[in-house]
Amino acid sequence: MIQFADEARIEVSSGKGGNGCIAFRREKYIPLGGPSGGDGGRGGDVIFCCKRNLRTLAHLRYKGKYKARNGGDGEGRNRYGKDGEDVIIPLPPGTIVRDWETDEIVCEFTTEADNEQFVFLTGGKGGWGNMHFKSSTNQAPKYAHQGKPGETRMLRVELSIMADIGLVGFPNAGKSSLLDYFTNARPKIAPYPFTTKIPNLGVLRVDDEQDIIIADIPGIIEGASEGAGLGIRFLKHISRTVGLVFIIDCSDPDALNAYEKLNAELASFSEELAKKPHIILCNKIDVEGASDVAAEIAAKYPDEKVIPMSVFSREGLQRVRNEIIELANRLPEAQGADTAEAARATAIAGVTATGPAADAAPKKEVSAFMKDRAYCSDEDTQYPGSEG
Ligand SMILES: Nc1nc2c(ncn2[C@@H]2O[C@H](COP(=O)(O)OP(=O)(O)OP(=O)(O)O)[C@@H](O)[C@H]2O)c(=O)[nH]1
Ligand SMILES: [Mg+2]
Secondary structure, eight states: OOOOOOEEEEEEEOOOOOOOOOOBOOBTTBTTOOBOOOOOOOOOOEEEEEOTTOOOSHHHHHHOEEEOOOOOOOBTTTBOOOOOOOEEEEEOTTEEEEETTTOOEEEEOOTTOTTOEEEEEOOOOOOOOGGGGOOSSOSSOOOOOOOOOOOEEEEEEEEOOOOSEEEEEOTTSSHHHHHHHHSSOOOOOOSSTTOOOSOEEEEEEOSSSOEEEEEEOOOOOTTGGGTOTTOSGGGGGGTTOSEEEEEEETTSTTHHHHHHHHHHHHHHHOHHHHTSOEEEEEEOTTSTTHHHHHHHHHHHOTTSOEEEOOTTTOTTHHHHHHHHHHHHTOOOGGGTOSSHHHHHHHHHHHHHHHSGGGTTOOOOOOOHHHHTOEEEOGGGOOOTTOOO
């Protein structure tokens, strides 16, 4: 089975600053040339960079340790040491990086953060060479500064896919087929359960103003919360959505109870998740008898929005599209948010703080260490050798 890397532990270290040099100018015809030891170079930084085309944290798992280069030592003839190269760690959007010990969030990338960089650890400063210490009373200083050490941190990196809408259904219900029809994603579709083993994201283009990101996750079965099937850990990837789309295969003998069973599994993962706004799609009505089942489901849940459809025969798909758009823009009434954006922000904050998705780690106060770290755009970052 393909493992979907959504958690990793990494150790990151910034580079040590280079030592200052003790040297004296020695040249023919220039007696007592004076101190000429150059400064050490700066140690490299540890930088996180958000890369939209990354989808898992697998690359971190293989490596484990990231170390920026040390700064070079200063040299004679007033030569500076080379600055140490930064280590740039690419992370997919939706990544949260926490301190391993304190659980403090040290960096968080959203879906819009493509190419955003975050300087996490700065390298040690280079030490001054003895050329700086010449004074009227000491013309030949025989000392220089050592470079400052770098820092090392152990981090937990978590990926939680950011989507507007999450698809929930038993295996084989047609989740991936729906994603394939409505979005640019081309997931694997096959007539057997558990075709989807890792979450897929697709973008539904509404118009020039709006894209809706839909997450297709592996199928859930009864008992998934106790580990049956692929379990429910993938539910964390839809924890931050605005709404859920339940898909029921109406040609399945268990179709009538599917919604209840799915909802029960969701609730055992997180009450918040089970309470999200949602619609119910009754799929495969092209199959004989399935339309009647769809009608029965609609009658069973008069307060729910139940839509009969078929990806196969394309029936009902226009309505499904409209309902998905409406769902993605819906405002949670209770929260009194005035824009869809604000609603999304509330949804994100609400679930990260409460659901097990957050691994029971509520946001803590920002530590002194994190206060002076800052996000920056690509232009603000200086790469070694690019200065001047
Ligand atoms: N007859 C019919 N078959 C459909 C329809 N929609 C999907 N299917 C078929 O149902 C099977 C399962 O579809 P998928 O989209 O892979 O289902 P899934 O929910 O993603 O399944 P998992 O990834 O295993 O959880 C495929 O063989 C599809 O061709 C439909 O509207 N009518
Ligand atoms: Mg699938």
